[in-house]
Amino acid sequence: MNATEYAAFATLTLLTLAPACARDRADVAPPAAMPSERPAEPRAQQDMVPEPARPADSLVESIGVAAHWGFHNTVYHQKWDEVQKLLGESGIRIVRDGLDHRMDELWKLYGIRGIFVTSPDKSWDQYLELWRQKRHLIAAIEGSNEVNGGWAKVGYTYQGKGWPEGPRIFQEDLYKRVKGDPALKDIPVIALSTAYKNFGTSLAPLRSFDYANAHSYAGGGIPSRSIDFREPYLLLGRGAVYPPLAATESGYHTCLGETRVIAGNHPGVSHAAHRKYIPRHVAEYFNAGHRWTVIYELAAGRPKKAEQEDPEAAFGLLMPDATPKPAYFALKDLIALLSESKWDAAAGRWIHPESFPTRAMTFSLRGAPESVHHTLLQRSDGSFQLLLWNEVPSIDLRAKKDIRNAPVPVRLALRDPAARITVTRLGPDALPPAHFESVREIDLAVPDEVIVVGIRLAKPLRPASLAPPGDVEVKPGPGSVELSWPVRKGADAFWVSLNQRNLGPAQLGPDGKARFRMTGLLPAMTYPFEIVAVSRDGGVSVPAKVSATTVDASPDLVVLSLKTIPESPKEGDTITFSAVVEN
Structure with missing residues (x-):
């Protein structure tokens, strides 16, 4: 099979895909139209967020x-x-x-x-x-x-x-x-x-x-x-x-x-x-x-x-x-x-591998629903490993039968072109890995099991130094904490963690401040947050360490929504009330 045939099912924005046997795989999407070969427009990268990797x-x-x-x-x-x-x-x-x-x-x-x-x-x-x-x-x-x-x-x-x-x-x-x-x-x-x-x-x-x-x-x-x-x-x-x-x-x-x-x-x-x-x-x-x-x-x-x-x-x-x-x-x-x-x-x-500074990779998973989860890792040679899976049930526990979940179509889009991407599945019956070369985007079909997407960028990331967040304001509640801080020059995103737990990126507001809010916390507890600034060119700052102590009081229950079943009850109907509350 030649490279032109491969271009029919793996979308490219740079060159072409090298020959590889990847047709009819569950982790590679079905045929897609070949776009014109041109550099990605800045607008096309607006949905991309730099994310820090872990070793x-x-x-x-x-x-x-x-x-x-x-x-x-x-x-x-x-x-x-x-x-x-x-x-x-x-x-x-x-x-x-x-x-x-x-x-x-x-x-x-x-x-x-x-x-x-x-x-x-x-x-x-x-x-x-x-x-x-x-x-x-x-x-x-x-x-x-x-x-x-x-x-x-x-x-x-x-x-x-x-x-x-x-x-x-x-x-x-x-x-x-x-x-x-x-x-x-x-x-x-x-x-x-x-x-x-x-x-x-x-x-x-x-x-x-x-x-x-x-x-x-x-x-x-x-x-x-x-x-x-x-x-x-x-x-x-x-x-x-x-x-x-x-x-x-x-x-x-x-x-x-x-x-x-x-x-x-x-x-x-x-x-x-x-x-x-x-x-x-x-x-x-x-x-x-x-x-x-x-x-x-x-x-x-x-x-x-x-x-x-x-x-x-x-x-x-x-x-x-x-x-x-x-x-x-x-x-x-x-x-x-x-x-x-x-x-x-x-x-x-x-x-052990020599200690190395992990970088951020700027990418997006276009079309991915909330059920598609991922883990971003980096090897000591600079290559990234992106674990992807659809976090849905794989078995019906009542019927005791496996569920045949259709793979989720997702487009992986990179800010920086990759010299090589390898998609690998796990287990004794897995198909051979699929290899793609000189690409910036590929279409994937994410199954209800982990696939490992190995990404070697065409050029090493050489980011400028990045200052950590500063002047962090803490607003605690009985079961919540709000953090805010000014966005400094060079930072394109901020990621928050708690004892290595990935809490996700902060929200960037039009007032030049970043904000993060976490709920469901225990009262009178001190939470040791860490915040890193990241940049699109791969930069990751040293973490800013912020301790936040929740208020020593039991929080009130807040009713977020209330509905009846049926929605339009008639006289004589049995009504069930369903509420969503926040503690």
């Missing part, structure tokens, strides 16, 4: 899996050689469980470290001695697991106390012991976890941790709806500083025959939906600022149970016989595309 390797660093080293009658013991090989080949760098002897093997072969869960079954002297000996294996130390139910189930107490006093004191002592030890003080401490909703208030005030902790399961739903910015922070109480977040349990199971799990009702998903959801899951949680997103779990964790017999035997990336599920391969492919760090087994150390 591609940092997303890989955020991915972990839970394990159950103590489940002896499962694949963790019976097929350990297969399990450790599959784990190592996946590229996953973090495992969450106890500090088991198998972590020594995983570190030696693959550089895998652990988030290690604690409980009051050892003395502090035992813990401290073990942690000092195994310091190189530790990514983080986590408080006790799901303490509102787990402690009573196994009979744990601490200083003679059970829930909630015992777990609270145990977490406080854990933090003091780790931070008070010269060899351990730099290890991050993650909060204890709770099961079910609203139990965190019984632990308040508790602030002895570096990262709040979420066990946020989607219950078979789409990944973004499982993200919880309320429950993990209830234990703080009023007057705290809002800490960063980790999710040490999250994910899906693939049992369609049963929904009952240890912690309640949890519908399963098909293997096809699981394959789509897992890469979306880690990308959504990364966008939401989670330092670690731990998928529950690596392998089926119930002995002598079939996948369709028990949901607890259906969590994980591996089947009960250690066969990889399709989601395993999709996640492995994503990690391989983004990873830049290399494990040197001979030297026993990680070789």
Whole structure:
């Protein structure tokens, strides 16, 4: 097939597409008319917003899996050689469980470290001695697991106390012991976890941790709806500083025959939906600022149970016989595309890419509805990786049938021409990547799974230095914060984040000021925002750090809309009132 034929389905604004087999792909749009070859007019770039990228390797660093080293009658013991090989080949760098002897093997072969869960079954002297000996294996130390139910189930107490006093004191002592030890003080401490909703208030005030902790399961739903910015922070109480977040349990199971799990009702998903959801899951949680997103779990964790017999035997990336599920391969492919760090087994150390200043890429996703989500990353060689997906359900949970979602037509338009764009899909049945050369725009068809659009610009970005925002005015409310600041010369946009959570761009007003408003916040809480200025030529300023403390009062409910069903009721009709309220 020649280049002229390719120009019929990938829209160009510069030269032509190089030959590549991309026809009939789900991630490349159907034929479109070839425009005249001319530089884009400035008006055509008005919808383009410069967006700061994050390092591609940092997303890989955020991915972990839970394990159950103590489940002896499962694949963790019976097929350990297969399990450790599959784990190592996946590229996953973090495992969450106890500090088991198998972590020594995983570190030696693959550089895998652990988030290690604690409980009051050892003395502090035992813990401290073990942690000092195994310091190189530790990514983080986590408080006790799901303490509102787990402690009573196994009979744990601490200083003679059970829930909630015992777990609270145990977490406080854990933090003091780790931070008070010269060899351990730099290890991050993650909060204890709770099961079910609203139990965190019984632990308040508790602030002895570096990262709040979420066990946020989607219950078979789409990944973004499982993200919880309320429950993990209830234990703080009023007057705290809002800490960063980790999710040490999250994910899906693939049992369609049963929904009952240890912690309640949890519908399963098909293997096809699981394959789509897992890469979306880690990308959504990364966008939401989670330092670690731990998928529950690596392998089926119930002995002598079939996948369709028990949901607890259906969590994980591996089947009960250690066969990889399709989601395993999709996640492995994503990690391989983004990873830049290399494990040197001979030297026993990680070789990381040199630190580099990430740039902004100016682009637009024309025609994309709100359901099309993305993550913008950059590699150390300057190339960008744009993750795209349509965040819609991929399975009907009631019918237990996959949903065939039509791909969404989206035009990716770049301010700066690309020397090469590569579109890659994930998983064992993915088509080969599609390659396009010397382009500024291409038409894509975004599916309900992650596609990775690699973008190498024709010329390196060499932006001028950019001053950070200054003179930021803060207007707090009981459940909201408004920020405003003057727009300085050279800045084309401003992006706001909260503990690495991407909150999006600020609004630029006609009065020369930028404004940002966030609602749904907890009262009497200090929120550490960061604001960066970005420019169309790729510039990203150092962040301006702004702390905003919400008012210590319960906010009023504001009714935003009210309607009746039916809209025009008649005498004798049963009326349902539907209201949208803001707290």
